[in-house]
Amino acid sequence: MTGMRAVAEAAVQVLAARAAPHRDEPAAEMAAMWRTTGEQGWHLLAVPEGDGGMGGDLADLADVVRAISAAGLSAPLPELHTGVFGTLAAGRDPAAALAGRIGVALPRGAEVAVPWGRHLDAAVVAGTTVACADLRPAVNLAHEPVDTLARPAPDGGPDPTGTRWRLLHAARLVGAAEGAARRTAAYAATREQFGRPIARFQAVAALVAEAHAQTVLAAAALDAALAAADDGAVTVPAALATAARAAGVVARCAHQVHGAIGVTRELGLERLTRRLWAWRDLPTEHELEDGIGRVVRAGGEALAWSAGPEIDVRSGG
Amino acid sequence: MTGMRAVAEAAVQVLAARAAPHRDEPAAEMAAMWRTTGEQGWHLLAVPEGDGGMGGDLADLADVVRAISAAGLSAPLPELHTGVFGTLAAGRDPAAALAGRIGVALPRGAEVAVPWGRHLDAAVVAGTTVACADLRPAVNLAHEPVDTLARPAPDGGPDPTGTRWRLLHAARLVGAAEGAARRTAAYAATREQFGRPIARFQAVAALVAEAHAQTVLAAAALDAALAAADDGAVTVPAALATAARAAGVVARCAHQVHGAIGVTRELGLERLTRRLWAWRDLPTEHELEDGIGRVVRAGGEALAWSAGPEIDVRSGG
Amino acid sequence: MSGAAALRAEVRDQLDRWRAEGVFTPRSDSWLVGYDEDFSRRLGARGWIGLTWSPEYGGHGRGFVDRFVLTEELLRAGAPVAAHWIADRQIGPAIARLGTGALRRELLPAIAAGEARFCLGMSEPDAGSDLASVRTRARRADGGWLLSGQKVWSSNAHRATHAYVLARTSDGERRHDGLSEFVLDMTASGVTVRRIPDLRGPGHFCEIFLDDAFVPDAWVLGEIGAGWAQVTEQLAFERGGPERVLSTYPLLRLLLDRAAGPAGRVGELVGRLVALRRLAFQVAVRMDAGQAPVAAAATLKLLGNRFEVDVIEAARETLPSDVDVRAALDDAMLAAPGFSLRGGTTEVLTVVVGREAMRAAR
């Protein structure tokens, strides 16, 4: 889809403008992000136009998600898109699917976490839909609402909606990691200590390089997942786990390079790193890797190797 | 005990002289190391003079063990000392204990590993003695004999002889790590690339620092274990696990700083790093940490914290 | 029982009681953000501030090993010790070592009572790791010095009674010359403090603006112009203590008492903890022997900071969905960026340790 960069840039501009008045009121900022996303409907990218969506493919939607988080912004695109995706997959009428405020529910220990749940009517999980009533309100480290339902999670098993959300959540993490890594490289190139730019010290340059390398790897894993978006067993969780690991490393390197000023509200780096810490924890890389490990234990080396890189219509071979 | 440095230096000199003729015949070198240790009897340090030992305390013995491995040499001091220790602890006649060729047996999966087993009559393990017959011969990465007995290991439970060996094996690892770290620092300070000593590059200096820091930490853990030599549950395995982790890091840093020349036989660094790799694997830090973790799971935080640092007659407080 | 062991038992029992009575709530990083003036006065009354100083100045004449044991137990408990920490750890000892008689008499007993609370005026906007480039100036005045300039990243300055200030008294040939150390009364005219909000909220960080703030001659530390050498001596005190290992111990304690997670992961942390505590103990033993083990302290901080972060990662691995652990984990996570920056960055410490390695190998 052409013009996707323009869509992404516009989304960032609109969201940033709506967030600006609420710098010291995170709850109000998040409510504004919710309203704006609903109004603009970016989450309908990669939903067929015939179903009332905006068309485009999953990579287009992922690009927009990535750009938004790279700017240190929150928006429920992955949740709302997955809600529509899951509802359509269940054979519901497209108009009803798009009209409802439907998100995604994520099994979590004995509970179910529902990102942005307080704004939702319902949430999809493993082929079913749960009503968003009696939520216990909570916010994550990035001040985003992640409410919980006390009801036990449905049984495991393949969950295409969960896989779709994980893929988009990986894009969200990759974007924030890229934003933080980019800021870090730019800061190192300009900030002076001991009479020269700190990037001239190999110890600092190594942190910049590490942050960059991790984002490149996470972006590659996301690219693989976009080419195998249905592989909920290995490729998609691998992309999210890689992004979660990158998030931790990038946040650490970013703060280390920035020094004390990096933690100040004024600088704004913490808008990125708080999101990296929050997002990498639902689920953690450990939970994802444990899942991959179980699958591979059953399928052996042949299964692990079959998640190969050249399954890609765009490059073909 | 005074004069211990002289004992250690003499041991290194004697062993080095006996090893020199066998540079390209590891099996002959090891046999010479066995014979020399038996002749010289350094393993009788920390055995009471009244029992026919050389006297001194455990720290004295550990110092000698450490000096020998720091020089890239192998010698069965920990095994022979533990054999005597275990035999005396079992109430055997001191003269018999000292006369026998007795080592230590280490449970390992379904088998029992017996370092230097081919030279032994028997080996102690968990309060019993096993005969060293029908051994399956094997050598480790450092060319040292580590033969195996097919008989299943005795049941777990406290094993003061195993604890004693682990403590001395930790000293052995600490010594080799110190030797490799020292060589690495010296090489970085003198080797030139890009027109200056490579230590002037922060990336290289960081490797030197890391190797040094790991040896300092491992030496501290050994120091703690010498002050709590009976704590086979936490402090002694912690010392060996810390030394094993240090071994891996130091070997990696050492080779990275030395570049290609570091792997050559001629330089001799590999005499240290091969030993680090061999010794850190029997047992691995993972096996030791798993054991500590189980103990702590049963005893809770209070148990973990009680392995405190100031239990030390020499410093008292 | 040795003196240290008796002290440990005594401190532990008292803290258990206070905790049970609700006097404090355990928290990670409590030596920086656990700010409770009443609690500091309680400790002062118990004799647990200024342990190593002479009784002549309100101290208790005990050794650094004793102070090590005391601080270990305070940190283990996650007790709110931030109000007196800087004074007890490094500025009190600096005053005892370098201060005039008047300064010692006036301030050391007040510190030991938990009444005088210090902040550090070291860093400046363009002098972070590169401390020798401080630009705050002190110029001669009648009976003292007038300080002008800006300090930053000064923790809890907005409620400190006193500040330690490193300032330039002359321009030497070398950047390290011409620096001097001062003790400043925060109520002096010309002192303004602004808080710096951070990712934990209003936060502990402050800026201090100095506009001809007066320091009497008797409040100069040591010699005018010898500030660089003197501040370097603080390093073993600043870097070599157990707070460089135990900042996240309250989170680890929670994990250990839940008995959850892979045994190997828990065992690795506990094994490393044993080693790090012994290393900190060795630093204290050497300080008791009159040494300033700067390189060992740097090694401890380098490895200890790594441990503090690894505890957080272990909590993520072990109990990601436990609500109590989650709150403690989030609290520790927001503290973590500071571990490897404050008191000497990892990069600076690595240089120190690398030099020591090469010195030792010669």
Add this chain to the structure above:
Amino acid sequence: MSGAAALRAEVRDQLDRWRAEGVFTPRSDSWLVGYDEDFSRRLGARGWIGLTWSPEYGGHGRGFVDRFVLTEELLRAGAPVAAHWIADRQIGPAIARLGTGALRRELLPAIAAGEARFCLGMSEPDAGSDLASVRTRARRADGGWLLSGQKVWSSNAHRATHAYVLARTSDGERRHDGLSEFVLDMTASGVTVRRIPDLRGPGHFCEIFLDDAFVPDAWVLGEIGAGWAQVTEQLAFERGGPERVLSTYPLLRLLLDRAAGPAGRVGELVGRLVALRRLAFQVAVRMDAGQAPVAAAATLKLLGNRFEVDVIEAARETLPSDVDVRAALDDAMLAAPGFSLRGGTTEVLTVVVGREAMRAAR
């Protein structure tokens, strides 16, 4: 099925058969130490050397993605590909790009048949990471050049038929000027090879002594004096392939098929493997598009080398007492020091990646 997928299936089936027939035994680091001239000839006969070159010169005119798939399967199998690896990966392509018609006609078909085997003459005793300081000299002679000097760390030189040699043809103002690239017949007079025993035994490392060894003009690569720019172009070829990720894959394969160890540890490795393979694939796609993705290749090698070592550590954690795993583990362990040194040290790569990060952030 795409061309790449068909090729993958074909290679996999052939290797499975050869393995079953005992033609080869899998081994880690087989692209460096799996030296088997017969096996290389077998691959040549199958058309699996020189895949990307023009059919005019014995190649097959396929893309880098195809070569990527082929090499992935060879490394996965731990097949003994060392004899032709250097020629196939970088010197063949350099000859195709820069060689004279005569050189191409003479050598490319021989390489593709597995008959011509190359070693690299780059490093010297005082020119390791600092390649621009090479001192081997080439001086003009009738119809060619006479090479004198010493090369070191040249793998398998003692059984190579040809060498690539970087030598100085003039002294420019800058150290990077005046370097030129040559192809040397190892049977030329004045060429002496000495093996360097290493921790794996007699080993693969060699020294090459050059004493007026003759290279005809037709065997000069590209332009005299342009050697530095030309050798830099080799970097994407040298660093960007799957052998920077998969050197220890045969050990991982053993682990995965044993289905042992903590699931999370296995899952972490497999997840990272998926990401690294895609990154290597992206490098191949960009090479097919005519780019020289030097920074991406450096990133791949940096992260891939770390993976190769982590596989060994996982094996230590998972099955320390399994006899088969132990042998494979020890073999891989002795190979490991080379991973982060050969083809650009980690330190050099970090500089490359850091620069790329700052370029991209501008």
